[in-house]
Amino acid sequence: xxxxxxxxxxxxIVIAVLLSACGLNGSFPGLLRPGKGTQADDAITPKMRADxxxxxxxxxxxxxxxxxxxxxxxxxxxVAKPVARPERDLGTTIASLGLLGQDGFWLETPLxxxxxxxxxxYLENGTSINLRLIPSGAVAGSGSxxxxxxxxxxxxxxxxxxxxxxxxx
Numbered sequence: 001x002x003x004x005x006x007x008x009x010x011x012x013i014v015i016a017v018l019l020s021a022c023g024l025n026g027s028f029p030g031l032l033r034p035g036k037g038t039q040a041d042d043a044i045t046p047k048m049r050a051d052x053x054x055x056x057x058x059x060x061x062x063x064x065x066x067x068x069x070x071x072x073x074x075x076x077x078x079v080a081k082p083v084a085r086p087e088r089d090l091g092t093t094i095a096s097l098g099l100l101g102q103d104g105f106w107l108e109t110p111l112x113x114x115x116x117x118x119x120x121x122y123l124e125n126g127t128s129i130n131l132r133l134i135p136s137g138a139v140a141g142s143g144s145x146x147x148x149x150x151x152x153x154x155x156x157x158x159x160x161x162x163x164x165x166x167x168x169x
Contacts, residue, residue, distance in 0.1 A: 087119065087167040095120075095162050098145030105131035105153070109144035111166050120146075120164040122154040129153050133168065 090111040098108055107120055111133070118133040131150055136142075144166075148158060156162040 087169055090118075090166040090168055092123070092163055092165050093144040095144040095146040095156075095164050097151065097158050098147055100148060102147060103149065104147060105129060105150045106134055106147045107131055107144055107150065107164070107166065108134045108136045108146075109166060110136050110138040110140050110142055111144070112168065117169045119167040119169065120150075120154070121167075122156060123163045123165060125155055127154045133166065 093107075093109055093111060095107065095109075098106070107118070112118075112135050114135060116133050117130070119128055119130050121128045129150055131147075136144065143161075144164070146156075146162070146164070151158055151162070154162070
């Protein structure tokens, strides 16, 4: 046997081993059964009956309903009433739903540099609410985030972006 024949035989053996290994791990499932996975794939993936499947549970994450729950006193305080002290108009912002883990009435916005009391008006329906303005640290014009409780009082659907006029007190 010459050396070229040994090389060819060795290459054939290596190719055969590689192809068989690829077929076993599912890299080329079409080689065994067109349109389906390998027999090994079918054996590994168990199928659960509908009566055995667990129902999803709340894993400690806050829900929209829990974040929107506020006391009657908080609600009365938030309802915008005329105040004796002057307000300063900071302009408008586009707000989306904020973090559900923070309860109460607040707007996180780049329009302020420190936490202050303020008021926002939802421009679509004219509803106003008193809330805490929290700096977002973002550049001006980048948008704001509002609490789910404030969105409910203002009548903003939680999936919408809302145009708000922001006032500082």
